[in-house]
Amino acid sequence: MIKLEDVTKVYDGGTVACSNISLNVAKGEFLFLVGASGSGKSTLIRMLLREEEVTTGTIWVAGKDITAMPSWKVPYLRRTVGTVFQDYKLLPNKTVAQNIAFALEVLGRPKAVIHRQVEQVIDLVGLTGKSERLPRQLSGGEQQRVSIARAFVNRPPILLCDEPTGNLDPATSVGIMRLLDRINRTGTTIVMATHDHAIVDAMRRRVVGLEAGQVVRDQASGRYEQEESVE
Amino acid sequence: MNRIGFLLEESFVNMRRNPLVVSGAVLAVFVSLFLAFGALSIQELVRTNTQQWQDGTHVIVFLKDARDGITLDSQVALRSEIDGWDLVESTEYVDKLGAFEEFKKLFPNSPVADNIDPDVLPASIRIRLTDSTRYREVVFNLIDQPAVLEVVAPGESIENVAQLSRVLNWLGFGLALIQGIAAVVLISNTIRMAIYARREEVSIMRLVGASNWFIRIPFLIEGMIEGITGAGLAVFGVWIASRVVGDVDAAISLFDFTISSGFFVKWSILFLAFGAVAGVGGSALGLRKFLKV
């Protein structure tokens, strides 16, 4: 589903954010990206979205080489990849329903279809009855649910999450993770960058550790910290 | 289909968010197109009116009468002399009574007409020339004639009016051009400010997979609406002005102030189209920096 081959990213200032990363993510996998601040997790996710271009190397997403993709096709890439960020990235002047609907408006879906799918996904993320609120009238956890609903409403095969629980308290985080777990069970591939020990340790999914832009660890059902023991 | 509706709605919502800036852009388009349309209409009025005059009398000779020792016979003699001149196509004699009738027609409700003695108005000979531009030669020949009280050549005032209108036209079009450029710049600025204020939103839209065109179109629609609204106001303004001036026309009737509806409709459509194009162009200009293709 996602494949990186020898990907290196050097920013304009000379910072090497990712160096020689090769990685394969299968369909339906749930992968945690962990590592210290500045280790290159966000850079990696932005490259998967073509928000940043690779310096060298190749990335395939859903079977397409996105490093060679012309820029006018990038919107189509982003419609197959849902995104969830730490700061929610909701449109402040649109209601919950309008924010979620936007992902479908972009696809040109008929109004009736949009209405039905938005209602469904609002129920799915547990925001029933709050569809007419503006983002500022919601708690952080609720805003993150809206963001997940928007990312998931057109059933993309891939969901990329960059510290989705970064601004939330532990209890709310657990709720968000339950939601992401449910979405993963529908067959959606999820890549999630996080600093949250508790979540990684509780979920026991594949863990890829980055250090100074390099992959230093890749474990099938790993924990946040590298385990000293050998399997 | 739904997409078009959605994008239209987006642009209306955006405009409602900063009505002041939007009105500024509309006003600029209005002023520039009003000036241009106004100048054009004045030119058209001058053209149709001078045409009327040029088809009619070119020189008027007011005649002395019995009080100055000039008999009807010498008046008739002068007319036949004039008829003999090369430049003269035809003449018409208007006597004192005819002049009085004309006066009453020109000032229908004026109390002056009731109190005036028909005898004080001079009789006149109206002359049509074969070549109206050579009226000066005829005037020159006439001023020394003993029966002549005064010679008037509307040709002179036609020329003055025509010249004045040319100057006014250049001035009007110059102003309109400057205003037009200002309008386009203002629209592009409006859109740029709107984009700048919404750059966060725009980046979110792109993240969700909105294409550049999906983001651009509401802004282009916004520019177009501003352009068309401004042009519509300008057309409306010219229409109002022509109505006001048309009322004056009924009272004075020296100069025909009515614009033909064919002229008005044709140019209204052209100005509306121009407003739309200027609006879209201005907003495209504003978008250029923030959303590269």
Ligand SMILES: Nc1ncnc2c1ncn2[C@@H]1O[C@H](COP(=O)(O)OP(=O)(O)OP(=O)(O)O)[C@@H](O)[C@H]1O
């Ligand atoms: N736009 C940019 N221009 C230049 N350097 C950048 C840019 N974005 C990130 N960097 C640098 O690249 C490196 C990796 O940053 P990145 O944001 O990927 O780290 P991260 O692992 O997501 O960190 P965190 O856990 O704090 O979110 C850092 O040294 C950072 O300073």
Ligand SMILES: [Mg+2]
């Ligand atoms: Mg980060």
